[in-house]
């Protein structure tokens with residue numbers, strides 16, 4: 307037999323493959339090995355079963371744990387300014403909805419984002435992205451939605467694409483033109499949706515700037531009818547959809563999203579049984595965002611027991627945004643998903659790997675340590691995977707492999 311030639315080999319690790327085809331929690335291989343070739347995982351399994359092969363480089367994980375690179379499947383991390391003042395207001399009793407209705411909230415970030423040029427947006431977003439990356443994130447989704455005019459929406463998406471090209475991380479972009487009503491369309495939401503569908507989304511799609519289309523279906527966002535028009539326009543351009551659904555009220559957004567075969571329905575604090583059933587039937591991922599729940603001091607917990615019982619895959623993401631979730635720690639979200647939403651640490655980690663990949667339409671490509679998958683790995687100085695969700699404020703990251711290459 308000829309020995310295989312690998313680019314690199316990782317040993318001295320427990321490998322939390324997150325591969326459901328492997329027995330046991332986390333798909334854990336206690337004394338594992340991972341071989342990498344051509345930016346892909348060539349082999350993963352018990353070290354004792356490693357086929358004969360030679361690697362150009364052998365890396366020790368130091369007795370730690372290897373997981374798939376983390377995936378943050380829901381962020382709004384490109385924006386101008388911040389909303390610390392609004393945070394202060396909320397602490398004196400104003401609600402998120404009251405601030406939004408008074409012209410603050412998302413509208414205030416829209417004004418600051420419109421005023422920022424691409425360089426300024428890049429300079430503001432890059433540290434946020436790097437903070438996520440420092441915790442082992444190898445893929446991140448970034449939404450538009452703070453421009454709400456063609457020029458600024460496209461600028462946000464170009465900045466997101468630039469981040470993906472200039473940082474060793476994959477950026478998946480989502481067009482969120484239907485995030486809020488811009489001031490120039492005050493009182494005319496249907497006209498704004500027309501503008502999105504016939505102008506902005508068309509230009510965004512033709513420029514190849516978006517990988518998916520999202521909307522905010524809620525009392526301070528858009529109605530299900532308006533959302534459906536956006537979904538139809540997305541479908542006409544061959545773009546998959548996702549939805550901010552049931553965050554503040556039950557608008558039956560998840561049912562609508564499922565009807566359009568959405569990749570994900572996100573937030574879901576107010577999700578009803580009909581929504582759970584629809585997500586299960588459509589195979590749509592439920593993206594849980596404990597940072598927004600926590601920062602808004604929400605008391606309605608997403609129906610995790612019912613989602614679990616129905617077999618709906620649950621992802622966990624930061625929702626990194628200046629208003630409801632100024633969060634740049636995905637590890638903290640794993641902890642909050644467990645403590646606030648009662649996920650198990652294994653479910654939380656699957657939510658930031660395998661299910662997060664699926665929420666981005668990348669489930670066949672990443673999110674597991676399995677032969678054939680992209681070689682995106684995080685190497686941790688921990689002795690068991692539950693430590694990732696258990697500890698708060700610890701960052702046990704030892705190394706990151708992106709497309710087979712060790713990231714600096």
Ligand code: DI6
Nearest residue numbers: 412522550598627628629630
């Ligand atoms: N829900 C959210 O949590 C974010 N957007 C949305 O539709 C918040 C956006 C913001 O407050 O700036």
Ligand code: FE
Nearest residue numbers: 380382550625
């Ligand atoms: Fe969001």
